Amino acid sequence: MATHLDNRHEVGMKKLNEFTDANSAQSTHEKIAESLKDIAPAVGEWITDFAYGEVYSRNGLVNRDRALVTIASLVTQGTEPQLALHINTGLTAGLTGNEIVEAIMHLVPYTGFPRVLNALEVAKVVFAERGVTVDPA
DSSP states (O other): OOOGGGGHHHHHHHHHHHTOOTTOOSOOHHHHHHHHTTTOHHHHHIIIIIIIIIITTSSSSOHHHHHHHHHHHHHHHTOHHHHHHHHHHHHHTTOOHHHHHHHHHHTHHHHOHHHHHHHHHHHHHHHHHHTOOOOOO
16 A cells, blocks of 8 residues: 655655746756765755655645745755755745845844845845846835
8 A cells, every 4th residue: 555655756856846947047956966966865865755745745834935934944044055045946936035035134133133144145146046126125
């Protein structure tokens, strides 16, 4: 009898593709998996099978909300390379540049100015690559 775990790679690939803009030059999860193939191929499988096949595929949040939560978490951790990827996936999932900027700014009291400033610089780069404009308020 097939179980939920038997098809998590297929489910994960489907969900991962919902977050991937095929026209973007930005890093994607598939490019990350490919770059680690020679030293840590299991990490790419974990991204697809566990993160996207189990966590991102759960009911309860839509893709744009999951992207926003992920962006906020990465800002607080100060993980700029992964943040660039997830700002890109957030845009693909339907977040606007203004929403991403506001979410990052909202984190100042929780994570501090240095991480927020770094995150805003990352956002500027991703927005420029994607042609996203922001209306500063």
